[in-house]
Amino acid sequence: MTNPSTRPAAPQATQSEDIVLRTENVSVYYGAFEAVRNVYLDIPKNKVVAFIGPSGCGKSTLLRCYNRLNDLIPSARVTGKIAYQNNDLYDPKVDPVEVRRRIGMVFQRPNPFPKSIYENIAFGARVNGYKGDMDELVERSLRSAALWDETKDKLKQSGLALSGGQQQRLCIARTIAIEPEVILMDEPCSALDPISTLRVEDLMHELKQRFTIIIVTHNMQQASRVADYTGFFNAEAAEGGSRFGYLVEYEKTESVFNAPREKSTQDYVSGRFG
Amino acid sequence: MTSQTIAKSETLIESSQKFNPVRLVDQIFYWLTVATALGVGFILLWIAWSLLSIAFPAIVKFNIGFLFSTSWNPVNDAFGALPQIAGTIISAIIALLFAVPLGVGVAVFLSENFLPTKVQTPLGLLVELLAAVPSVVYGMWGIFVFVPFILPFLQGIHRVFGWIPLFSTPPSTRQMFTTAMVLAIMILPTIIAISRDSLLSVAPELRQGAYGLGATRWETLTRVLVPSALSGIIGSVMLALGRALGETMAAAMLIGNANRINISLFAPASTISAMIANQFGEASGLQKSALFYQALILMVMTLIVNMLAEVIVNRFQQVE
Numbered sequence: 001m002t003n004p005s006t007r008p009a010a011p012q013a014t015q016s017e018d019i020v021l022r023t024e025n026v027s028v029y030y031g032a033f034e035a036v037r038n039v040y041l042d043i044p045k046n047k048v049v050a051f052i053g054p055s056g057c058g059k060s061t062l063l064r065c066y067n068r069l070n071d072l073i074p075s076a077r078v079t080g081k082i083a084y085q086n087n088d089l090y091d092p093k094v095d096p097v098e099v100r101r102r103i104g105m106v107f108q109r110p111n112p113f114p115k116s117i118y119e120n121i122a123f124g125a126r127v128n129g130y131k132g133d134m135d136e137l138v139e140r141s142l143r144s145a146a147l148w149d150e151t152k153d154k155l156k157q158s159g160l161a162l163s164g165g166q167q168q169r170l171c172i173a174r175t176i177a178i179e180p181e182v183i184l185m186d187e188p189c190s191a192l193d194p195i196s197t198l199r200v201e202d203l204m205h206e207l208k209q210r211f212t213i214i215i216v217t218h219n220m221q222q223a224s225r226v227a228d229y230t231g232f233f234n235a236e237a238a239e240g241g242s243r244f245g246y247l248v249e250y251e252k253t254e255s256v257f258n259a260p261r262e263k264s265t266q267d268y269v270s271g272r273f274g
Numbered sequence: 275m276t277s278q279t280i281a282k283s284e285t286l287i288e289s290s291q292k293f294n295p296v297r298l299v300d301q302i303f304y305w306l307t308v309a310t311a312l313g314v315g316f317i318l319l320w321i322a323w324s325l326l327s328i329a330f331p332a333i334v335k336f337n338i339g340f341l342f343s344t345s346w347n348p349v350n351d352a353f354g355a356l357p358q359i360a361g362t363i364i365s366a367i368i369a370l371l372f373a374v375p376l377g378v379g380v381a382v383f384l385s386e387n388f389l390p391t392k393v394q395t396p397l398g399l400l401v402e403l404l405a406a407v408p409s410v411v412y413g414m415w416g417i418f419v420f421v422p423f424i425l426p427f428l429q430g431i432h433r434v435f436g437w438i439p440l441f442s443t444p445p446s447t448r449q450m451f452t453t454a455m456v457l458a459i460m461i462l463p464t465i466i467a468i469s470r471d472s473l474l475s476v477a478p479e480l481r482q483g484a485y486g487l488g489a490t491r492w493e494t495l496t497r498v499l500v501p502s503a504l505s506g507i508i509g510s511v512m513l514a515l516g517r518a519l520g521e522t523m524a525a526a527m528l529i530g531n532a533n534r535i536n537i538s539l540f541a542p543a544s545t546i547s548a549m550i551a552n553q554f555g556e557a558s559g560l561q562k563s564a565l566f567y568q569a570l571i572l573m574v575m576t577l578i579v580n581m582l583a584e585v586i587v588n589r590f591q592q593v594e
């Protein structure tokens with residue numbers, strides 16, 4: 001894809017799928033700086049989609065468009081269209097708080113609240129108006145995040161007393177607790193050791209039965225292990241000398257890693273990049 | 275120091291033992307810091323000892339009853355501190371009642387991006403300038419501007435709510451309530467500045483985490499940001515309380531220095547610091563002793579507040 005501003009052919013693979021999020025010609029700007037340019041990309045339901053690419057290619061930026069977290073940055077601006085259930089996420093009538101209740105997020109660094117394990121999970125449920133049995137929800141969410149056995153005897157302890165890997169699974173548990181349709185994961189394992197990373201990856205395989213997952217990762221093995229589809233992003237120098245990110249190719253994970261269409265993808269996945 | 279490189283022939287011990295001016299500076303610097311640190315401790319002990327020794331005759335004569343006596347009669351050598359203790363505590367508490375909600379509110383407002391940076395930064399600077407106003411200026415402003423301005427409102431409160439004992443006397447020009455309001459303005463910058471800093475230092479990841487779970491700004495603020503910054507906020511309130519308890523000039527100018535306890539907040543009253551400021555000039559003998567006894571009580575009060583602040587801040591930090 002030498003000219004990223006033209007519309008790429010839709011990946012054959014996703015055409016027959018049930019699409020949750022449609023990304024049409026999306027560009028993101030921070031002030032005058034263009035971070036991502038003209039992305040077309042569809043996210044199929046109950047699949048894991050990985051975004052890979054070098055630093056500064058805009059994968060995290062794009063990810064944060066899906067739950068409108070870029071709204072927190074005053075200078076950020078999104079053009080194009082992101083459709084969720086046939087609604088434009090950026091329609092002025094859409095409340096970003098409602099978006100985030102349906103599209104949850106797990107962050108790069110584990111960020112449990114300085115509250116007990118129990119309250120960490122109850123928080124999201126409460127702000128979403130959950131009226132059911134909170135004890136039951138906490139247990140169910142911790143079980144789904146494969147954290148119940150380690151924490152069932154210390155639910156009243158601070159979430160910050162857990163190890164890094166446990167904290168990240170707690171953050172996944174509290175996201176599961178609000179029952180979103182999509183879970184965004186921004187390099188969720190980059191601060192974790194290899195054992196914790198494998199546990200989180202195992203978890204993702206289970207979670208995709210119920211949720212659609214989009215994961216940004218720098219770890220190509222991780223993408224090949226967990227993702228059904230992979231999008232490779234790259235950065236290119238713009239006219240003014242600053243760099244913008246764009247989607248190079250988006251295919252089934254096996255094709256991206258074994259038979260990429262683009263040379264830059266081939267170079268990146270084989271480690272010959274930059 | 276020479277630029278000579280290490281001589282290969284020297285052993286480690288030889289070169290360690292050789293005279294080196296830099297090592298000497300290191301030693302001098304060490305002892306200098308020890309001396310200054312000890313000096314600070316010494317000054318505190320000296321002050322405490324002076325208070326105790328000069329107050330000693332009054333302590334012996336009045337004992338613990340001093341705390342509960344309302345008399346202040348230099349002619350009969352009968353002294354007590356109850357009106358001052360009560361006035362000090364009540365004025366500080368009323369000041370906190372005004373300043374804490376206002377101060378924390380302003381801190382939240384200034385720590386969130388409600389306003390463009392161009393407005394927010396000067397506004398924060400103005401708040402910090404409030405702390406730079408000398409207390410005598412607050413006192414003068416209170417007497418000549420604030421009290422005349424607020425008095426009609428207080429008269430209105432007295433007319434409507436006069437049946438409540440707290441507002442039962444006609445508002446005097448020198449009184450507890452207006453003093454407490456000026457104290458509140460004085461301690462506001464302390465609360466705002468420290469609370470704002472601790473709100474700003476809450477990790478941005480927590481804020482994003484809360485928003486990412488679908489929390490509104492209000493929910494993020496009240497359930498995540500403020501609880502996370504609570505140790506700093508409580509610390510700021512305790513520091514402010516310490517300042518309100520000890521504040522002298524504005525209280526002495528505004529409170530009326532009446533040596534009695536009145537249930538009505540609109541009546542003149544007294545505080546320990548105002549009492550001392552008014553009387554130290556002509557005090558001698560047992561009266562001087564009694565003033566030092568009052569000073570000792572004030573010091574113990576502020577000491578307790580400061581220790582409580584330490585304990586509370588530590589406890590909340592452990593939870594985090």
